[in-house]
Every structure is written in structure tokens, then in C-alpha cells.
Amino acid sequence: MGSFEDPRQQRKPKPWIETPLIESTSLSQAAGWLTFPLRAIGNLVLSYASDPANQGKQLHFFIASAGNAGLAAAFAANALSYPCTVCVPITTKPVMVAKLQEAGATVVQHGANLDEASTHMKSIMDALRGKPADGDSAVPVVPIALHPFDHEKIWEGVSTMVDELAYQMPPREDEAESGEFDDESLPIDGIICSVGGGGLMNGIIMGIERQERMYGKARAGSTYTNSTERRNNIHIIATETQGADALAQAVAKGSLVSLPGITSLATSLGAIRVAQRTLDNALYPPAGVKVHTLVLHDADAAKGVLTLAEDQKLLVELACGICVETAIGPTPSRRKSKLQGKRVNGHQKPFSPVNDYGTQTEVQSYLRRFIPNLNSKSRVVIVICGGSNVSLEMAAEWRQKLEEGWGTENGIVA
Incomplete structure (x- = not known):
């Protein structure tokens, strides 16, 4: 649906509304960009x-x-x-x-x-x-x-979002000042997306691969500061909620897992099994991409919903709120945590605050766990994947539940 962009900046008409890349410094200095795809x-x-x-x-x-x-x-x-x-x-x-x-x-x-x-x-x-x-x-x-997520055309449609990111994302400050552009087709350090069956994540990775190929061809005939590899990996943080975490469980096992059912309130993430391509991308991502899985509580997703409503005046559902909370949490006032480093079947076990919370006083944000050298100039894009399954009444109910201690189960300190 539509055409794919040439690397960096060529715009062509499309049969959908281009989704804006919004700078959101109120969410975080490190994770300051929002994008809203609806095309797959x-x-x-x-x-x-x-x-x-x-x-x-x-x-x-x-x-x-x-x-x-x-x-x-x-x-x-x-x-x-x-x-x-x-x-x-x-x-x-x-x-x-x-x-x-x-x-x-x-x-x-x-x-x-x-x-x-x-x-x-x-x-x-x-x-x-x-x-x-x-x-x-x-x-x-x-x-x-x-199929809602397991089809090449689904991923192809999502991938056009990455083309838009390529020309919407401004150059890094050091590049703008010097006038010299680095070897990055996408000047981005991380992308946060939620995962149900993985259609969104697969499309993002497909788009990154295409941009790297196209930009590599352009780079071959130009002078850049580095001519072989991009400066940094793009870290994709694939977020799920407890009870809808088919990808995290599959990564831990090293093979596809079918959940017995969906117990999460984030029903838009309700695929009991991810696509094979999703697992392959998580375990063996293409060069220049690192994929990390993160499982949070429904209460975390609700916190993200309320944060976005307060800061951006946008009402989204739990499947989107989980991405916002991934960008800004946890903070010392909200919880204490530790990073689990065990390996299962040769693969890193996904970090799950629901199960892996300790009593350490030092708190490390989710982003710092996964993105090396994260700082105030880092670029992290939060993908807001949809917001139809929500109402003001639902948001009010979640707020009340949080005030009553929702999310303090299983040793989580709110």
C-alpha cells in the first residue's frame, strides 16, 4: 500500500495520512519522540x-x-x-x-x-x-x-513508518553543527514497540533493513565520516504485559510457545503465539539491530496511559501505555528493581519486573538496561500502536485501581 521512500527525505504521495513524529520532552529527555502508525x-x-x-x-x-x-x-x-x-x-x-x-x-x-x-x-x-x-x-x-500480524504485506505496510522516520527525524546536533553527516540512515538509538503477534516489530525491522540497504548504496558514492557500519545499533525494546507475553516466553525457551490463554487486560496484545518471523527477529536480528524483550504488569501499562493523557492529552489503550511506561520507568519513587542475568537454553532470559524485583536501593531505568551510553541526546522513538479499545471511564477505573495499590502484587513496590 503506497510506495517506499528513497533514503533520507524523498516524499511521495501515499494513500494514508502520514503519521507525525512528535518531540515529547515532558516524557523523558532520553525517550522524546512519539509516532503513530496505522497502515499494516x-x-x-x-x-x-x-x-x-x-x-x-x-x-x-x-x-x-x-x-x-x-x-x-x-x-x-x-x-x-x-x-x-x-x-x-x-x-x-x-x-x-x-x-x-x-x-x-x-x-x-x-x-x-x-x-x-x-x-x-x-x-x-x-x-x-x-x-x-x-x-x-x-x-x-x-x-x-x-491474518492480523503474520503476513509479509502486514510487515511491508508497517515498514513505511520507518521511511517516514528517516526524513522526519532531524540530524543529530553534532552533525547539524559540523555539516558532516554520519553513516546512519536512521539517527535513532532505540525504538519501543509493544508486541502481540509481532506484526509491528517485524515491520519496523523490515523498514530498518531497507533503509540500511538503500542508504548503503547512496553512501557508496559519497563521503561520510564512517563508510562501513552505522555508528550504533538500533535497540528495539519489545514490550508485553504479564499474561500476554508469548514472545518473552518463546525467547526464554528458544522456540515458539503457545500460551494457555490471555490473562492480561491488554487484550490487543492477545496473541497466544507469535509469528515465527517474530521469534527469529528477536533471537537473530539483522546486523545493526538488537532486540530486547520486556514484560511489565497491567498496572504499568495503566500508568503509561495516564502519563500520556496528562502530558500529551492523548487517550490510548493499555497496549500503547506499556510503551510509555517502558520509556520513563521505573523511577525511585515508584519501585526498586534488579536486572536478572540468567540464560536459558543459551538465550538471555527476558527481564520481567513482575517476577524479578528485588530490594536494591539503586534503580536503573528500563532504557538504561538495554541502550548503552544512554544520555540526554539519545534518540528513542515510542511507537503508539493504536488507541481504540479505551474510554474515559476505563482510564478513570485504572486510576482508581492504582490509587488502591494495583500492581503491588508479586513483590512489586509501587
Whole structure:
């Protein structure tokens, strides 16, 4: 969906609204940039609609989703005048169901998680396949299943966000002053994103790889301060909530893990198993990229939601709030912690404050655990992945629960 950018700065028209990169010094001196992608599912829908093999056919899109991917599918399908059915788990909040219906989707609630909703969706598709479309008996329905995160076109759509970062992010201060540009296609030290099945993270890594390739070609014919490698790795902090931490558990085991269910309130992260590409990227990221997993409590996600609401006047859901809390926490006034350094099956065990909290008086921020030499000039981008499954009433409820001690379980000191 759309075209990919040439390295650094070439702008081309796109069939989506370019998402802004917002400097947010109120959140943190180190993590001061926010970006808001909404393009992955749209790219997948458009790829099917524009396929010559589907011309003249009555497509009907189906997706199993905890909410946000379904909402994107409904908007994209509606924009192209195609019907869309979204199958959601029974845990999906009424506010999200209403938004899906307002976007033009037919909503079916079934099952306790995405896998169960997906299985039910396939039975609906099988019953519909080949039947005549409404009002035109000559045109049979062609049901198309959209995977919410495990598809090349999903990652490709997300990757365009990185192209926008490449020309939106201003040069580093030392480069601007000297007029000499370093060997970085992306002058960024870290990117914080949440992980459900991993579509967002995979797309970010795909975009970084493309920028490095494209910039490398441009670099070959130019003079730069370093001509072989970028100055620093880009550290991706892949955040999850306890009870929706399929990636962290897979990294610890060294192979895919299926959760028995989703117990986190961050239902948009409710994939019981990540894509194989997600695990591969976490264990064996491409050159110039380091991936770190971080598991926090639902209460941490709520703190991030409230912080963003207070500082930026933006109301987002728990799946987004967890990224904000990753950028600014923990602080001495909120909790005490220690970094666990054990290795499991040859892999670093993911740090999980829910399980790994100690009684040390010295507190190290999450960012400092993962990004070497972090300082006030470091560039860390916080990806706000979606904010539909939230309301003012929900935020007020989370605030009250925090005031009553939510998050102090399991030895966590709030």
C-alpha cells in the first residue's frame, strides 16, 4: 500500500495520512519522540483488492482480531466498498465492538482468545464460500482471511513508518553543527514497540533493513565520516504485559510457545503465539539491530496511559501505555528493581519486573538496561500502536485501581 521512500527525505504521495513524529520532552529527555502508525492491515487489504486475479469478484474480508486490526480491516474494506466480518474473542470490550460496527464491520464474538475466534471464523467462511453475493446471483462470494500480524504485506505496510522516520527525524546536533553527516540512515538509538503477534516489530525491522540497504548504496558514492557500519545499533525494546507475553516466553525457551490463554487486560496484545518471523527477529536480528524483550504488569501499562493523557492529552489503550511506561520507568519513587542475568537454553532470559524485583536501593531505568551510553541526546522513538479499545471511564477505573495499590502484587513496590 503506497510506495517506499528513497533514503533520507524523498516524499511521495501515499494513500494514508502520514503519521507525525512528535518531540515529547515532558516524557523523558532520553525517550522524546512519539509516532503513530496505522497502515499494516490497509496494505494487506489493498494487495488483495488490487490483485488482477480478484478483479470482478465479490470479495468479502474476514479477520480474527482483539480489536485494532479488525478496525483497520473494516475501514480499509469499507473504503474499497467491500464487506468485512470481524471475529473477536468474548473478552473484547463493548466499546470496541461498537466501534467495529460503526466502521461498517459485521462483528461476531466467539471464543476465549484469538485462536478460538479464528477457528470459528474459518467455519463461517467455509459456509459462505461460493454462494451468490447479495443482489447478484451471478457473482459468487470470495471470502478472504486476513491474518492480523503474520503476513509479509502486514510487515511491508508497517515498514513505511520507518521511511517516514528517516526524513522526519532531524540530524543529530553534532552533525547539524559540523555539516558532516554520519553513516546512519536512521539517527535513532532505540525504538519501543509493544508486541502481540509481532506484526509491528517485524515491520519496523523490515523498514530498518531497507533503509540500511538503500542508504548503503547512496553512501557508496559519497563521503561520510564512517563508510562501513552505522555508528550504533538500533535497540528495539519489545514490550508485553504479564499474561500476554508469548514472545518473552518463546525467547526464554528458544522456540515458539503457545500460551494457555490471555490473562492480561491488554487484550490487543492477545496473541497466544507469535509469528515465527517474530521469534527469529528477536533471537537473530539483522546486523545493526538488537532486540530486547520486556514484560511489565497491567498496572504499568495503566500508568503509561495516564502519563500520556496528562502530558500529551492523548487517550490510548493499555497496549500503547506499556510503551510509555517502558520509556520513563521505573523511577525511585515508584519501585526498586534488579536486572536478572540468567540464560536459558543459551538465550538471555527476558527481564520481567513482575517476577524479578528485588530490594536494591539503586534503580536503573528500563532504557538504561538495554541502550548503552544512554544520555540526554539519545534518540528513542515510542511507537503508539493504536488507541481504540479505551474510554474515559476505563482510564478513570485504572486510576482508581492504582490509587488502591494495583500492581503491588508479586513483590512489586509501587
